Amino acid sequence: MSHFKKLRQQMIDDQLVARGLQDQTVLDALNSVPREAFTPTDLIESAYRDSPLPIEENQTISQPYIVALMTAALELKADDRVLEVGTGSGYAAAVLGEICEHVYTIERYKTLADTAQARLNETGYTNVQVKHGDGTLGWVDQAPFDAIIVAAGGPEVPQTLKEQLAIGGRMVIPVGSSLSLQKLVRVRRLSENEYETEDLGSVRFVPLVGAAGWKE
Ligand code: SAM
Helix, strand or coil, rough: CHHHHHHHHHHHHHHHHHHHCCHHHHHHHHHCCCCCHCHHHHHHHHCCCCEEEEEEHCEECCCHHHHHHHHCCCCCCCCEEEEEECCCCCCCHHHHHHCCCCCEECCCCHHHHHHHHHHHHCCCCEEEEECCCCHHHHCCHHCEEEEECCCEEECCCHHHHHHHHEEEEEEEEECCCCCEEEEEEEEEECCCCCCCEEEEEEEECCCEEEECCCCC
């Protein structure tokens, strides 16, 4: 078994399965995506560490466990249309692309969006489309989405994103009044005007900056 494949298998066992994550689709997806291909080259040996890692523009690639937890909370099916806000390195988008045919992801830093798109193409995730822009406004042309994952913490759940959820759709997003500590919530659209919100626990994310997020 190759070096990174071995580290990846250890990550699955020690960080995900050991913490009780049982969703086989999600475990298989994280076991398929080469996280080292989305990690800055100087940190490649730390790619499977049990923590977030710094990337360009002072942003982060999320901890594998958090990516797995949020992905599992989306309850994805292969034909779901998925929107990610906060592409960052492109790693979580690749995990989503392993599970679903149609993945759309938005990043506010052009440098990150371009690098992520190049990495996704190189690793074969041609079913993931990256857009540079403010993800709090969603992606009108591609809505509605069966699942929306927001990888940065905002003061509240953006109304525009709620409106771009399909009925029956799920959104997982960190929210809270602090810039660095949030609670992870799952919002489920029950009907045209009804939404159900569940608390999934405390998390730490970089700020969601945009029209329906924090101001710059
Ligand atoms: N999912 C990423 C990965 O796998 O590497 C990690 C994302 S990082 C924790 C959060 C990202 O959200 C950052 O790259 C940040 O620039 C981006 N971001 C923050 N506010 C945003 C917004 N309004 N629209 C799009 N991206 C945003």
